[in-house]
Amino acid sequence: MSLILASASPRRKELLKLAGIPFRVEPAHADESALPGESPKEHVMRLALLKAQTVAARHGKGVALGADTVVVVDGAVLGKPASKAEASRMLNLISGRTHEVLTGVALVDAATGRALSAVEKTVVSVKPLSKKEIEDYVKTGEPMDKAGAYGIQGLFSVYVKGIRGCFFNVVGLPLPCLFELMKEFL
Numbered sequence: 001m002s003l004i005l006a007s008a009s010p011r012r013k014e015l016l017k018l019a020g021i022p023f024r025v026e027p028a029h030a031d032e033s034a035l036p037g038e039s040p041k042e043h044v045m046r047l048a049l050l051k052a053q054t055v056a057a058r059h060g061k062g063v064a065l066g067a068d069t070v071v072v073v074d075g076a077v078l079g080k081p082a083s084k085a086e087a088s089r090m091l092n093l094i095s096g097r098t099h100e101v102l103t104g105v106a107l108v109d110a111a112t113g114r115a116l117s118a119v120e121k122t123v124v125s126v127k128p129l130s131k132k133e134i135e136d137y138v139k140t141g142e143p144m145d146k147a148g149a150y151g152i153q154g155l156f157s158v159y160v161k162g163i164r165g166c167f168f169n170v171v172g173l174p175l176p177c178l179f180e181l182m183k184e185f186l
Contacts, residue, residue: 001186002062004110006055011153011172012067019175021182028054028066032079040077041119044068044104049117052108059110063185069103069172071148078148087138090149096128099148101170107181116181120174122165124152129159147172 003023005012016023028051034043052066071078073093081087093099101124106117129137137156143149150156152163152170168175 001182004055004059004062004064006051006064006066009067009172011151015168015171015173015175019179021178023065026055026058026064028052030054032068034077040070040072040075040100040102041104043077044070044102045106045117045119046104048104048106049108049115052106052115052117056108056110056113062110064108064110065178066106066108067103067173069101069147069169072100072102073097080145080147081143081149084138084144087143087149088134091129091134091137091143094124094126094148094150095134096126098123098125100124101148101165103169103172103174103177105174105178105181107185109185114185116185118177118181120166120169120177122163122167122169122174124163124170125161127159127161133159 005023005025006028008027030050047068048066052064056064078090081090101122103120108115140155142151142154152160166174
């Protein structure tokens with residue numbers, strides 16, 4: 001299977017390499033805005049499929065992999081922060097609380113248009129964060145390109161109290177879920 005990653009995410013590239021899955025990169029550049037009335041689960045599923053379909057349409061062969069990750073707190077979707085102030089607001093929201101991380105994953109065959117998709121959910125508990133801890137973390141720049149304004153695999157790891165579900169999902173690509181889709185796809 002010739003896999004085309006429809007994302008420029010360094011974390012997704014790193015995870016695919018870690019799993020020994022050969023791939024090439026071709027970002028989809030899709031509009032990631034939520035649609036009115038769309039649930040978080042519907043949102044990540046739609047975007048993962050849209051990204052994979054966009055890239056698959058550019059090719060006559062190969063399988064496009066689309067993925068989208070969001071953090072959900074009290075039903076509100078936290079994507080990537082647009083500013084340091086927004087990152088601080090997001091970190092205040094998850095401080096001392098439990099939230100969900102949802103990732104939509106989709107595979108689309110460029111030759112046939114056949115598509116398979118799934119959504120993975122992981123529950124993450126975060127320790128209470130002081131104002132100074134949030135300020136210091138935001139100053140590192142790490143939160144700026146990550147859903148929910150944190151990277152579980154980076155500096156923020158010291159604030160994670162626990163997780164229930166797939167760790168790789170929180171990083172941005174649930175490898176066991178992807179592997180199951182790939183097995184079905186073959």
